[in-house]
Amino acid sequence: MAKRPNPGLQAIADRVGVSKMTVSRVLRGGGGFSAETEAKVREAADALGYVPNRLAAAFGRSGTSTLVGVCVPRLNSALFGSVLESLNATLARLGYDTMIGAHDHLPSEEEAWIRALAAWKPAAVVLTSREHSARTLSTLRDMSVPVLEMWDLRTAPIDLSVGFSHYDNGWEMARTIANAGRQRIGYIGGLAERQTMGAVRLNGFRKGLDEAGLSVFAEERLTDRPGFYSGYYATEMLLARAPKLDAIYYQDDEMAIGGQAYLTARGIRVPDDIGIAGWGGMEAASILPRRLTTTMVPTTRLGKVAAEALVSRLRDAPVQDVTVVQTRLVPGSTI
């Protein structure tokens, strides 16, 4: 078959005997052509192995781009991985392509990424960070495309927001732990020097304890990343300083699982001697001897809802500016 490597609209037009404008209309499915023409064009496109050139389309007149930029803290995170998986799958199903970035909880990284992204004139942007730099905001303004802030809920989003309140998550867990009669309560978290949502949950947690007449008795905030092993040794360090703790709230389930492993190794019983609670509802917790007290985060739904909201906005369909995706505190039996 003597086909050129990259047949364009013109190639199809020539074959069918119409103008490339007609071919363009058919292929985008707007209307304004006869059924007969459509059939012939589609057949020719198939036969020629036509691949649309999105570069040209997006370049010519912006607004026709199907490119969405998504920036998450890290690409190797259990929770964000799920969100991204679902977000990307949904966007792909709806005809959009995803360009990614990672900011590692550093506003400066997000800023650098978004400037690189802007060069591609994307149709929309999805962000997950706690704070944006002034320059990030100004670049976003200049881009003038839909922006979706995900993960933490914004009451006054740049444009759209899908998520839940991390503050409330922390508050709610504080009440649960306090109601269980725990008195000397510790906190363990990681990445203390970055702008993480864990810190927001801690604020809510403090507030919740405060309302119950309690406070965080001791805390271990590592500069290391949250993870299984950091949960393990942070528990060791915290208990060395504050042996009489009767509960620990962890930044996430991985840390809590690591903590559980330490406690088990030391013969400290959960929840008899000490209660533990995590956050995230991660799969790893499914194998603990007792069901972990934690907050389930519906990562898959979050990604899907975010993608759908964004696409609705792109198609000028009605959308809520702020969409809450409910988390659920699972009582478990470790508190």
Next chain:
Amino acid sequence: MAKRPNPGLQAIADRVGVSKMTVSRVLRGGGGFSAETEAKVREAADALGYVPNRLAAAFGRSGTSTLVGVCVPRLNSALFGSVLESLNATLARLGYDTMIGAHDHLPSEEEAWIRALAAWKPAAVVLTSREHSARTLSTLRDMSVPVLEMWDLRTAPIDLSVGFSHYDNGWEMARTIANAGRQRIGYIGGLAERQTMGAVRLNGFRKGLDEAGLSVFAEERLTDRPGFYSGYYATEMLLARAPKLDAIYYQDDEMAIGGQAYLTARGIRVPDDIGIAGWGGMEAASILPRRLTTTMVPTTRLGKVAAEALVSRLRDAPVQDVTVVQTRLVPGSTI
């Protein structure tokens, strides 16, 4: 400040009093301009807040694109997440942008993704699948850009290959388990109906056992995905059928950790009553009571090496077609 939202080369050229061609040359840093001109152009670009239009650049003449397409099995995988994190970070540092896709071990998904990608005329493509469909291969040919196959090592890659031999990983673990004197050896894996690398490791494993005069005594190959909990219940199911097993090789560490949890819950001692081995070298294993016998996969290095190899190829620098990234069998103490 009365600046247009999107100043182009012409805006800079006007401000400096040169032609936009000169501006283009300066900004791409090739050479062919005076130091004085360069300074003025850079200053003007800064002042105007110039954002290059990569769409236009890539569109005009392909070959100037900085877009790299990367397709992994899933975006929410501990191992691939790390690879992607490192790959993306390295590409970003070298000035490339990443468009992602997920194929979920389905050649048809990879095919659909690559056709969508082709529309963006990327500079290069990174693949991680075990098999490509005929149409995927033909699309790749038409794209005529560098292709890097990652994860599993290809002896005859389409273009470049970076990775290690999953087959050898399985073989090596078989020898280790056999040498430890284990006789009745089981295997547990997931996603049995998909084209995963786990199946390749199993083939190597069988071969290794065979060479030691052994074979897989019993196996549990789930249709479910590998994970902590599937490892837990697969172990239960397998031992119900074959109670006398004295070792189990798991598709990955998460399954092995789940298995360990089941064994602990049943009072079955590791490695006294039964030995276990995993694969991947995942962080979660760090909290097990004994160091897990497993194969460490250097995910971060893999991503970095892959990105660098690809960029070398893009810059017409010399590169090896096939680069081995060594895995390491960690004996541990669970076998």
Next chain:
DNA sequence: GTGAAAGCGCTAACAA
């Protein structure tokens, strides 16, 4: 229902 013409911002090729 269909076509012709203009132009998006950039870069390769060639000219000065």
Next chain:
DNA sequence: TTGTTAGCGCTTTCAC
């Protein structure tokens, strides 16, 4: 060292 010209493939606008 710098400038001019042409054109990438598509979509919008306007005409028929």
